[in-house]
Amino acid sequence: MHFPPIAERPWLVSYGRRRARKLTPGKADLMETLLPRIAVRLQPDEGFIQNTPDEIAKAHPRIWLEIGFGGGEHLAEQAARHPDVLCIGCEPFIDGVAKLLDDVNDRGLENVRILPEDARLLLEALPDASIERVFILFPDPWPKIRHQKRRIVSQQTLDLVERILKPGGELRLATDHVDYAIWMLAQVVQHQGFEWQAERDVDWKTAPSDWVSTRYEQKTRAQGREPVYYLLKKKTSKK
Template sequence: MIMTSDKTVSGIRQADDAIAHSHGSFFGRRKGHRLRAHHADLVDHLLPRLAIDIGQSAPAIPTTLFSPQIQNMRLEIGFGGGEHLVAEALAHPHTGFIGCEPYVNGMAKILAQIEAHNIGNIRLFAGDASELLAWLPARTLARIDLIHPDPWPKRRHWKRRFVQDATIAAMSRVLTDDGEFRFVSDIDDYAAWTLAHMLRSPDFVWTAARADDWRKPWGGYTMTRYGAKATREGRKATYLIFRRSPAQ
């Protein structure tokens, strides 16, 4: 059940104060187990061809990051093993997808899937998601997905959660009118945190009309490996969709 308490709201305010003088970052592990030889080769040779370089100026027409048939763009932040991102890219060949993931093993896994399926509509970014959002031109993205992010459960680490007032403002800037931010978490506290933050933003509207809208996955949702593990362990995920209100 999604609820916000005085304790949660108080904690939210304290965490926001702690990041008031920073962008807010996407925190994650950058290294994991040793890569297999082929995965290491993909990181060395395929990743540079797909990587977005924010050291260069953003293109005036962002879809030129992809092939000519791309009609719109989406972003997935922290794609993990890439199951959801790959499924979306295959299902929507005329949409360009940017995957942001600082964890090198996750990057290697999605590179292997891109190679295996000959996927041409994914570009990758291995850095801080907030820096990518700042680099992208305004009104660039039709949708942003954040699927099972690290909840950073300890109070002193709440400032590391991706969903903060600053990142909500950054998402608002890059989303098109009626663009969407979609969030999934099996951690009730982080779901409540996200809902509380998003509801106080004048730029977004929560689309849920009934309980099943946030209790059940949206149509076409691809379960991730982590999501399946959470289900096996008895944790129920919350599925939140927020729509960007048209700019006034």
Template sequence: MSSANQFPGAPRRNFYGRTHGKQLRPAQRRYLDEDLPRLTVHGVEWEENPDRAPLDLKTIFEGRPVWLEIGFGGGEHLAAMARRYPDIGFIGCEPFVNGIAMLLGKLREGGQQNVRLHPGDARNLFDVLPEGSIERAFLNYPDPWPKARHHRRRFVTEEHLLPLRRAMAPGAMLRVATDIEDYVRQTLEEVPQAGFTRVEHDIGTAWEDWPSTRYEQKALREGRRPHYMSFLR
């Protein structure tokens, strides 16, 4: 999970999120040791791909369409979607080790074979995704960065949205779920400015195939209203 900034020629990118939390259980450490190397998408980090050659997703996923989840948290949504759509290849991007370990446990239990992971900064992954290769993308309950001076750290900014748009196929859908009212405001402002078209629907109604996550359940317990927004590339 090295930073791109440490490699000569890499762009300067500040990373503000956490990468480690509470101590892992022995089983979670085993998942990281045994499963993460096999499921990691190689050729993303600058050290192993300094020329930024595009990934061969057709080989990685045996020709399946590819969907991307950015910041999968504890992995509930990603594991459920991979089980529901076995003919889709999924890439999950998450720098938080504890969340990665939780997802790996779910994949062991559920037996999903159509998931690959990038355990690091999503921007490094965007560098090497082939243009137009992603057919659906998910941003679920991203870090809200609630202080006004930190709003530029949110994912829904030009720095992230423009390379994501390049990687998405024409007509591909971006789904954003959040319980933070100001994140809704910024999403509705900045995502269209980055070249996406909003899909008009009731943003208080979840998608038909939406599997609720622990973050959503916490928001509901604490009285915050979830919002669900869709955009087309």
């Protein structure tokens, strides 16, 4: 697939490099062959059917969406565990996209779709109440105060997620960054569209039983940082 240079896509500048290293021939090949088959197309593209957000939502009653899947470990494992759910992942980092393609190919996963782009483009394009679950796991923390406006968990993102979630749909957030953990909760409280499911400390200090742990998360723990896990449900009406 063709990726326009970053200069033509100013919204991507904030992530830094889109490609860290040269892809292996196998991964480069998957970018040319597998990605076009499973990519989400924001605009209808002749020759590809059922790949626009509308078409995908119509064809699949159960869809989960991961924003910023990194290397795709979590998305691939969720897809393998839940063959009845379509798992869509968004990630502008091409090395991560290629790694997920490798996994999809090796494991023969049929229920994965990828948008190799800013997730907000898909959040804007998906129909209302079309998604069952959204994951934003260990998003870039942007620790400097002047960069905090780049954080993906924001009122704008929460508005978009609330709109596309089905009634009772779930938003799962995780971070290992203390300041971002506080920020996330403050954003959720301010937004009022979501109900935090935790009843006791242990509910957000430990991963839920169906959690898929990634290498990123294991590294975090090994470095002595304790992640937080927020399970939020879309409210039926704002109070």
